Amino acid sequence: MLELDSTLAQHIVDRAMAILPYNINVMDAQGMIIGSGDPLRLHTRHEGAQLVLANRRVVEIDEQAAACLRGVRPGVNLPLLHADELIGVLGITGDPEVVRPYAELVRMAAEMLVEQRQVQAERHWQRHQLDAWLRQLFDPAVSVAALAADAQRQGLALAWPRQVCLLELQEGGEPLAQQARLLGVLTGKSEHLAAPLGMREMLWCRPLSAGRDDARWLESADERGLGLARLLVSDPVQSLGQLRQACLALRDLQAFARARYPALRLVSLEEHRLATLLHAQRDSWLLQGWLAPLKQVLAQDSNGMLRETLEAWCKHDGQVQSCATALGIHRNTLRYRLERVAELSGVELTRLDRRLQLSLGLGLIEPD
Incomplete structure (x- = not known):
């Protein structure tokens, strides 16, 4: 009563x-x-x-x-x-x-x-229950079966496919007011679910739309003064189990983006899938062994010249002339540098798989 x-x-x-x-x-x-x-x-x-x-x-x-x-x-x-x-x-x-x-x-x-x-x-109370349920998507200790039972109890009708996004809010301003405004924008339709994850983060679970332009949406958010710093977007998901995995993958994508692309505002898992997967395992013994040849090169690269050369070499798919032009050096100078990389690493740079190893490795090792 x-x-x-x-x-x-x-x-x-x-x-x-x-x-x-x-x-x-x-x-x-x-x-x-x-x-x-x-x-x-x-x-x-x-x-x-x-x-x-x-x-x-x-x-x-x-x-x-x-x-x-x-x-x-x-x-x-x-x-x-x-x-x-x-x-x-x-x-x-x-x-x-x-x-x-x-x-x-x-x-x-x-x-x-x-x-x-x-x-x-x-x-x-319903808002509080929904917020708690959405936050539990990021907690591996809560089983998918428990999430499903709680969704049924709350009467959540989750139509598939869906897509999950992380929104990072800009520093400055009043975060609670920012979150309130964003909730009003994101939950204008019943099938869109959103919840704060912290003072400067929000989760947005939305129906999949093939024609959605997230770059334009970010521009519109800026025009309305919503204070968004970054939008991270998952792959489409077809079930609650996949939704849980997508949320955990977005955390890995977020860590990767902060480390490698701090200024990038729109980050999709589709574009950075392999790099995100490797970044999440960057401290494992297995991956450290894979990075060892590159680390041997960087240990002898006091001025960063070899790293810059490798990044350009990988970016231009091993094309000598385009790489040399991008670096502003002579082709012979480029060959000399690449020979030095091969000597220090023991990696044969003409092989595509070896270039891929070095290219991905560069994304896992922070510049000094």
Whole structure:
């Protein structure tokens, strides 16, 4: 059963007394005054309200009856109901013959305010439950079966395919206000789900749309001043299990982007899949062995010249002339540098798989 609190009770009083020239009291289910236009009457027991609560009916009190009751003045006292449950009492002070025409109107308005507050509370609770469910997508300790059961309990109808995004918010500004604005934009349609993950992060789970232009969407977000720093986008997913995996993959993509492309604002898993996978395993013994030849080169590259040469060589697919032009050096100079890389690493640079090894490795080892 809904319980009246002092905040709601005083709100009812203030709204009513802004219109009527009579004092209004609101009593709780024990007959205590918890809202009143007369501060001296707050937190006192109202015996007239107790009569209402005991008999579940309107009680009118004139001057003679008021003299016999404690904490009571002349007026009309009515039961306050919510969903047919008696939750408190509304009192309007004055001669019953005078205030009676207003009493029922005030009660109707009060019950509407109670209903409005209850609807708001239920929406807040549903929002809280949805936020918690979306955050659990990033927690491997919560099983997919538990996620499915919780989604069913909340009545979440997840149509597939979907796509999950991470949104990073710009530093500066008030993060709660930024999040509130973004929630309004992202959840304009019921099939779009969004939730804050932290003060500067948000999750957006959206239906897949083949024609969506995320670059243009970012531009539009900038025009509206939404304060977005970066948008990271997953592959399409076809089930709740894949949605969980996509969320975890986005965390890896985010770590990769922050390390290698800190200024890149739109990052998709499709474009950086292999590099993200390797970056997530960058500290493993197996991958460290794979990186060993490149590390041998970089250890002897005090001025960064060999790294710059390798990056250009891989970018231009081993094409000597285009690589030399990009570096602004002679072809022979390029050959000399590549021979030095081959000597230090023991890697045959003419082989595509070896160039790929070095190219991917460069993305895993931070420049000094």
